[in-house]
Amino acid sequence: MTDASPLGTLARVATRDGPLPTGAAWEALIAEGRPVLFKGAANDWALVKAGKGSATEAAEKLKAWHSGDPVVVYRGAPEIGGRFFYTDAVDGFNFKATREPLAPVLDEILGTKDDAGAGSVYIGSTDASAYFPGFRAENPFDLAALHPMLTAYPGLASLWIGNRTTAACHYDYSHNIAVAAVGRRRFTLFPPDQAANLYPGPLEPTPGGQVVSMVDFTKPDLVRFPRFAEALKAGEVADMEAGDVLVYPAMWWHNVEALDAFNVLVNYWWNAVPAYIDSPQVTLLHALLSLRDRPADEKAAWKGLFDYYVFGDAAHPRAHLPDGAQGPLAPIDDMTARRLRALIMRKLQR
Incomplete structure (x- = not known):
């Protein structure tokens, strides 16, 4: 330099x-x-x-x-x-x-x-x-x-x-x-x-x-x-x-x-998260497939949902739900990560 x-x-x-x-x-x-x-x-x-x-x-x-x-x-x-x-x-x-x-x-x-x-x-x-x-x-x-x-x-x-x-x-x-x-x-x-x-x-x-x-x-x-x-x-x-x-x-x-x-x-x-938390790079690639080419109004609506479920306070979306009904909204542990990964794979393979 x-x-x-x-x-x-x-x-x-x-x-x-x-x-x-x-x-x-x-x-x-x-x-x-x-x-x-x-x-x-x-x-x-x-x-x-x-x-x-x-x-x-x-x-x-x-x-x-x-x-x-x-x-x-x-x-x-x-x-x-x-x-x-x-x-x-x-x-x-x-x-x-x-x-x-x-x-x-x-x-x-x-x-x-x-x-x-x-x-x-x-x-x-x-x-x-x-x-x-x-x-x-x-x-x-x-x-x-x-x-x-x-x-x-x-x-x-x-x-x-x-x-x-x-x-x-x-x-x-x-x-x-x-x-x-x-x-x-x-x-x-x-x-x-x-x-x-x-x-x-x-x-x-x-x-x-x-x-x-x-x-x-x-x-x-x-x-x-x-x-x-x-x-x-x-x-x-x-x-x-x-x-x-x-x-x-x-x-x-x-x-x-x-x-x-x-x-x-x-x-x-x-990383400050356990190994069972997936790479966000995978999320980015799938977002290109599923979100990028949608109309602007739809993307704005999905942005709001991402802010609610992902980028906002993690406790907020589950606060009004019983523990047994929270599913992947609950704090993620190894077993929850396995189930969520399997659900994603099934949806990708449809």
Whole structure:
């Protein structure tokens, strides 16, 4: 990011020193609903210490913790500049994915780290428990002290490894704790209400599983995407050194740049709801099928019903009903979720 770029004027993410807060202080942090950067909160990690020694030391740690299973590797030509995205015609992707042994890929990245013309190499979202079973013991967070959902679903910790690459701006429906374990990272973040100003791309296929902004942040085209100028007014930037930890809320859009020749990011996704609560992304897709193309007056009526049943006070629609008659209006538990899911499936298959 240079001063000449319109992104150079973005506000900085709020920064704090010290470890991540726990207990009531953590709940208060999440309630703020904004990203916060904690400087040096993972400095004690073995991987962070190794990476500060050298990229080779960090790579050797990863090899030692690795299970031996092949990993998914994404490769792009030098021309993509590290930005894994669509082709110019949006009829495919500008990269290829293969499954390969980890160690040779790490050696390849290390061997080309001084080559400015090297292609882009990226090992994305690799489950820590399954692929790096030795990782957690030497790189611990007291997750239970932060939020119980962080320990309920241990598979939600992932490693991201590569050279100078960019994950195009996207949102996740989970909260995130992102650790710059090796190398520097830059997160450019936007609140959820900026979605229209970020020009989301196709719902599917997507480069990495989530809808991405069509704006190239390295050279934003404000003629083609004029509302991006409005998004910039609300954007925030977090420049991360190794050992820094960024906490940001679900549904915040984020563009992620790896700034060094060898980088490792570790992230922990979590939700404040149990696993039996379905993804709202599924609801969005079905709403496109069932609601979007109805007449405006019908959509307005359905919006009122959604406000009543979904977005308003959950207790209100059931308050006047006996407990035994509330059905899916009652607080949802695992059994209620199963019944409601089965009902939905029957209606979709009619």
